[in-house]
Amino acid sequence: MSEPSPFENETALPDELLFAREKTLLGFKPRFDKIHDQLRLLLNSGELQAWNNKHHKGKLAVTELVAEQYPLVIFHGDIGTGKTAMAECIANRLVAESRSEDSILFKLSNRVRGGGLVGEMGTLLADAFYKVFPVSVHETD
Numbered sequence: 001m002s003e004p005s006p007f008e009n010e011t012a013l014p015d016e017l018l019f020a021r022e023k024t025l026l027g028f029k030p031r032f033d034k035i036h037d038q039l040r041l042l043l044n045s046g047e048l049q050a051w052n053n054k055h056h057k058g059k060l061a062v063t064e065l066v067a068e069q070y071p072l073v074i075f076h077g078d079i080g081t082g083k084t085a086m087a088e089c090i091a092n093r094l095v096a097e098s099r100s101e102d103s104i105l106f107k108l109s110n111r112v113r114g115g116g117l118v119g120e121m122g123t124l125l126a127d128a129f130y131k132v133f134p135v136s137v138h139e140t141d
């Protein structure tokens with residue numbers, strides 16, 4: 001018997017349904033515009049280093065600081081305030097805009113909470129990341 005997937009679904013991006021969803025979200029654009037530049041910086045920190053090398057002979061220390069940030073975004077707010085909907089539509093738009101190929105939205109299932117009082121969340125999350133990035137997670141483990 002195969003193990004249950006830690007993902008609820010896997011969606012190839014860009015996705016037309018998510019573009020349609022975005023149109024129904026009140027306030028999507030101002031929210032997206034507000035964090036857009038920061039997200040691109042987080043996702044493309046390699047480009048920043050190339051820019052530093054080209055224009056500043058690699059001397060700008062700030063690029064290292066940016067490169068040290070984890071590409072992790074935390075949404076907060078009550079249940080039903082649109083965290084999931086925003087996250088999915090933002091990912092969709094970022095992929096469309098960067099024209100990157102082979103992008104997949106992996107949506108974690110509630111199963112990663114695991115069972116028992118403490119749960120097995122850490123292990124299950126690590127497994128989920130390993131399924132997405134087998135090599136990099138293995139190397140840093």
Ligand SMILES: Nc1ncnc2c1ncn2[C@@H]1O[C@H](COP(=O)(O)OP(=O)(O)O)[C@@H](O)[C@H]1O
Binds near residue numbers: 024027082084085086
């Ligand atoms: N900005 C918004 N405009 C219109 N409807 C929204 C908005 N944010 C959320 N919704 C509606 O509320 C539902 C629940 O949002 P969801 O993203 O699942 O919330 P959360 O993840 O914060 O619990 C969405 O499916 C959507 O129909």
Ligand SMILES: [Mg+2]
Binds near residue numbers: 083
């Ligand atoms: Mg949610």
